[in-house]
Amino acid sequence: MKMHNKLRLLGIMLIFLLPMWLVVPVANAQPPANDDFDNATPITGALYSFALIPTSGGLTPQEELGKNLFFDTNLSEPTGQSCAVCHGPEVGYTGPDEALNAGGAVYEGAVPGRFGNRKPPAAAYAGDSPIFHLTKKSGWVGGMFWDGRATGERLGDPLAEQALGPFLNPLEQNLPSPAEVVDKVCGSSYKALFEEVCGQCDGIDVNQAYDCIGFAIAAYERSSEVTQFTSKYDYSLKEMATLTQEERKGFSLFKGKGKCAKCHVINGPKPLFTDFTYDNIGMPKNPLNPFYNEPEWNPLGSAWVDYGLGEFLQSAGYDVNVYEKELGKFKVPTLRNVDLRPYEGFVKAFGHNGYFKSLEEIVHFYNTRDVEDWPDPEVPMNINTAELGNLGLTADEEAAIVAFMKTLSDGYIPDFESSGQMVIQLHPKKRKPLPEPKPFPCCM
Ligand code: HEC
Numbered sequence: 001m002k003m004h005n006k007l008r009l010l011g012i013m014l015i016f017l018l019p020m021w022l023v024v025p026v027a028n029a030q031p032p033a034n035d036d037f038d039n040a041t042p043i044t045g046a047l048y049s050f051a052l053i054p055t056s057g058g059l060t061p062q063e064e065l066g067k068n069l070f071f072d073t074n075l076s077e078p079t080g081q082s083c084a085v086c087h088g089p090e091v092g093y094t095g096p097d098e099a100l101n102a103g104g105a106v107y108e109g110a111v112p113g114r115f116g117n118r119k120p121p122a123a124a125y126a127g128d129s130p131i132f133h134l135t136k137k138s139g140w141v142g143g144m145f146w147d148g149r150a151t152g153e154r155l156g157d158p159l160a161e162q163a164l165g166p167f168l169n170p171l172e173q174n175l176p177s178p179a180e181v182v183d184k185v186c187g188s189s190y191k192a193l194f195e196e197v198c199g200q201c202d203g204i205d206v207n208q209a210y211d212c213i214g215f216a217i218a219a220y221e222r223s224s225e226v227t228q229f230t231s232k233y234d235y236s237l238k239e240m241a242t243l244t245q246e247e248r249k250g251f252s253l254f255k256g257k258g259k260c261a262k263c264h265v266i267n268g269p270k271p272l273f274t275d276f277t278y279d280n281i282g283m284p285k286n287p288l289n290p291f292y293n294e295p296e297w298n299p300l301g302s303a304w305v306d307y308g309l310g311e312f313l314q315s316a317g318y319d320v321n322v323y324e325k326e327l328g329k330f331k332v333p334t335l336r337n338v339d340l341r342p343y344e345g346f347v348k349a350f351g352h353n354g355y356f357k358s359l360e361e362i363v364h365f366y367n368t369r370d371v372e373d374w375p376d377p378e379v380p381m382n383i384n385t386a387e388l389g390n391l392g393l394t395a396d397e398e399a400a401i402v403a404f405m406k407t408l409s410d411g412y413i414p415d416f417e418s419s420g421q422m423v424i425q426l427h428p429k430k431r432k433p434l435p436e437p438k439p440f441p442c443c444m
């Protein structure tokens with residue numbers, strides 16, 4: 001074949017082949033193996049996957065059931081309170097009421113006037129907390145709640161076990177029994193979904209059904225709708241977003257001089273910003289906590305002290321030399337969505353009693369607790385002085401750490417245009433044959 005004929009054939013082949021080439025965004029190459037931004041070399045021509053963007057649908061029946069349960073305001077006595085009333089999606093599944101956050105920061109149960117004693121932590125990103133246990137290296141680890149008391153031992157899953165508590169808690173949803181919860185679910189609009197996941201309502205074993213409810217809620221809390229990993233920080237790990245200079249500086253300080261990452265751990269491609277261990281950071285009391293004025297539930301009144309983990313261990317029957325050194329410790333919370341709020345200036349509360357009202361304030365506390373005038377700690381024993389209290393951060397450095405924490409809010413929209421390049425790949429699949437032409441509708 002002559003040369004120009006060969007070229008012509010190649011040209012024709014290319015024209016026929018081109019439509020079979022699909023533009024396929026392929027799954028991202030692994031994020032940088034180390035999470036050290038300062039040293040990470042950017043992956044040039046980064047590939048990415050649209051599948052990484054959350055879809056609102058796509059829940060499994062179990063997750064969908066969990067979602068129905070999570071938002072069902074009929075599951076309380078009196079009705080009106082669902083999990084979401086204290087764990088609102090718009091604030092990262094923690095307390096969504098600005099007026100409460102600005103004050104005592106604890107939430108009212110279904111019965112008016114009955115307040116809990118601690119600030120709701122995030123119900124998202126909690127699913128990896130292991131069954132509560134003691135380790136040689138890090139002390140007590142895991143479980144749910146600020147003090148770990150939903151250990152997860154019974155169900156083998158702390159998150160599922162926790163989900164069964166609020167329905168029956170008189171300071172929360174206040175239902176009288178598991179049977180009542182199951183009854184209400186069997187009378188709900190999502191009964192069919194419940195039966196698909198947990199079995200027929202007719203003659204159901206109440207205890208099994210109740211546990212099934214717990215597992216469904218946990219499945220929803222772990223689903224990609226709640227535990228999203230869609231923050232600017234996550235996308236920056238995939239080279240789909242670029243942190244500003246200040247955010248990067250904050251990240252360096254978070255790991256380095258600020259020592260934050262010692263507890264709000266950032267290992268792996270999907271860091272949780274907690275290691276589920278316990279510490280006493282020396283938080284002051286929150287004098288606005290209405291629990292101080294609830295004699296029915298708190299006979300100690302204003303003398304009540306929240307001893308956290310140590311108190312739980314004591315009530316669980318541990319020896320004094322086990323629980324004493326844990327008094328005043330609380331579980332390290334995730335920092336994911338710590339700044340997520342419906343609008344700028346919306347007040348959130350931080351720490352187990354919500355004493356702090358801004359990220360600036362709590363960072364300043366970490367920086368200066370031991371060198372400036374702060375109110376006394378709620379529990380003066382077992383305070384961590386090795387990793388916090390006098391960090392020597394400048395005002396700019398404090399601000400940079402806050403800027404970094406603001407990159408941890410889910411729902412960031414990555415910039416596809418500038419952040420990566422589409423990759424054209426040869427798609428091996430053959431084109432589908434065209435459908436047979438339909439007979440022209442005529443003359444019937
Ligand atoms: C009246 C407010 C309120 C309601 C209603 C409520 N919670 Fe909570 N939730 C809290 C508070 C307060 C805590 C922390 C309690 C503690 O540590 O002692 C908490 C803790 C949690 C935690 C533990 C997170 C962690 O990291 O330890 C999860 C998960 C959770 N709630 C999910 C739920 C679910 C699921 C429901 C509905 C079945 C629910 N909550 C209903 C206030 C509420």
Ligand code: HEC
Binds near residue numbers: 278333366
């Ligand atoms: C020694 C472990 C440790 C270190 C180091 C540490 N934290 Fe914490 N952090 C905790 C614990 C424990 C709590 C909960 C304390 C409480 O409620 O009493 C907490 C709470 C927080 C909260 C409140 C979150 C919420 O949802 O209520 C923020 C914000 C925070 N830390 C940020 C930081 C920053 C920023 C640094 C570094 C300057 C840092 N932490 C260093 C253990 C630590």
